[in-house]
Amino acid sequence: xxxxxxxxxxxxxxxxxxxxxxxxxxxxxxxxxxxxxxxxxxxxxxxxxxxxxxxxxxxxxxxxxxxxxxxxxxxxxxxxxxxxxxxxxxxxxxxxxxxxxxxxxxxxxxxxxxxxxxxxxxxxxxxxxxxxxxxxxx
Numbered sequence: 001x002x003x004x005x006x007x008x009x010x011x012x013x014x015x016x017x018x019x020x021x022x023x024x025x026x027x028x029x030x031x032x033x034x035x036x037x038x039x040x041x042x043x044x045x046x047x048x049x050x051x052x053x054x055x056x057x058x059x060x061x062x063x064x065x066x067x068x069x070x071x072x073x074x075x076x077x078x079x080x081x082x083x084x085x086x087x088x089x090x091x092x093x094x095x096x097x098x099x100x101x102x103x104x105x106x107x108x109x110x111x112x113x114x115x116x117x118x119x120x121x122x123x124x125x126x127x128x129x130x131x132x133x134x135x136x137x138x
Contacts, residue, residue, distance in 0.1 A: 056104075
């Protein structure tokens with residue numbers, strides 16, 4: 001396989017799983033909203049080759065059935081998986097590690113095109129944040 005070929009995967013290492021890291025993210029991280037999402041993000045300290053980790057959640061308050069929550073989570077993961085590469089490359093270039101948590105706060109099950117569009121705008125915003133922080137540190 002070519003070294004610089006883009007891989008549209010969302011493997012185990014690309015997911016936020018550590019309870020410690022997630023708690024730290026919610027305690028010290030910054031957040032913004034882009035309805036129907038709330039995004040919490042923070043630069044991470046860990047020294048490994050993982051530059052971007054993401055977590056996904058859907059409220060049980062509005063979606064009592066696990067089937068619905070899982071459907072929404074799958075839609076979000078798919079939208080993220082297909083569009084994260086540019087942000088990931090930017091982080092690798094700047095040697096930064098970022099933890100991101102996507103919280104779905106809408107009240108209806110979203111359509112796939114809406115999810116794709118909103119995830120794209122969120123990732124662009126995160127990219128701007130990374131670039132601003134990098135130019136401020138230079």
